[in-house]
Amino acid sequence: MSEELGRHCGSTALTFNMHTATMLLCGQIADDLEMSPPERASHERRRAAMYAGVVNDGHIHAQPFSEGNAPGATAGVSTTAAPVDGGWRLNGRKIFASLSHAADRHNVICVTPDDPTIRFMSVPTDSEGLRFSGDWDPLGMRGTVSLTLLMENVFVPSDAELLPPGVFDQVAFRWPHFYLTLSFTYLGIMRAVMDFTTDYLTGRTGPGARRDNPQKQAGWAQMQLAYEQSHALSRRVQREAGPDPSPEAVRRAWAAMVSVMETAPELAGLAVRVCGGRSLLRPAPLERLYRDARCGATMLPWSVEACLERLGRAGLFDTEDTGPHA
């Protein structure tokens, strides 16, 4: 679904991903991970309430995890949750909090004093002490409105903890394909670039048909190769998503991430060259696709650099390290 949404609007697809990621974490992924029977019972109760909020009241969930301190999924978290009567007091800062003013709940990761275990807490947007700061004037993905979220002594009740302690850490090691979900937005943007280029070269849009030019045909052939390679790899790793993947499957997932996040801007760049100057004029969508496509490589914890670093070590040492970036 992210892919199809991304074909029409990258920002919508990316924010859909943020909402859906929480649903996936508390749903299918939580079902695949270990919990004690009392934890399972309380998880069932809490997620039933969360789903009821989504289905009956239209709640939109956001997932601001990034703090800008470290690239890891399970380390470098400095947002704290201090236990108080009936719940927790949260303090911290999250960067790139997509859906800043639109979400009803901001689901953050944090740690409790003297314990490195990651906790996953849901914070209502109208909580006292929660605010957004800064401007949002980025290159692309402008519709995500990803401001900095600040929490100062924000109270949340005990039931706001959406996963039992330790389950988020398990996700990073045992269900790593979770981090791959971001790439499908960008695969959709690639599809949009392909659609645009076909329409432009055939004359269905733009100043007139350009398909007879052999130079353009050569560029279009290159574009198809690039798209099909990323698409095929993504489909393969999508089938491999699940608990406890093999090291080879995790490597392939990193490779798919790099392939999509790097090929998307390359493809959009090729489309600009192949279609020509007038294809860049608004309201034609190519300039937006070009800008949105460039943002994917930066997304943590599986940024292109982080995946390349892991791939660069894969298979060359005695122990295989397929865990998160800690």
Ligand SMILES: Cc1cc2nc3c(=O)[nH]c(=O)nc-3n(C[C@H](O)[C@H](O)[C@H](O)COP(=O)(O)OP(=O)(O)OC[C@H]3O[C@@H](n4cnc5c(N)ncnc54)[C@H](O)[C@@H]3O)c2cc1C
């Ligand atoms: C449009 C958009 C929307 C976003 N929405 C959200 C959101 O809703 N929720 C959320 O949590 N985050 C979100 N992010 C944030 C994103 O996931 C990253 O956290 C953010 O882009 C990191 O910024 P940075 O590169 O400046 O961080 P830095 O703090 O500089 O991060 C470390 C950088 O080092 C690189 N790096 C180099 N070597 C390594 C290595 N060995 N291991 C790991 N990394 C390495 C990484 O690629 C990364 O760029 C969003 C980002 C964008 C662009």
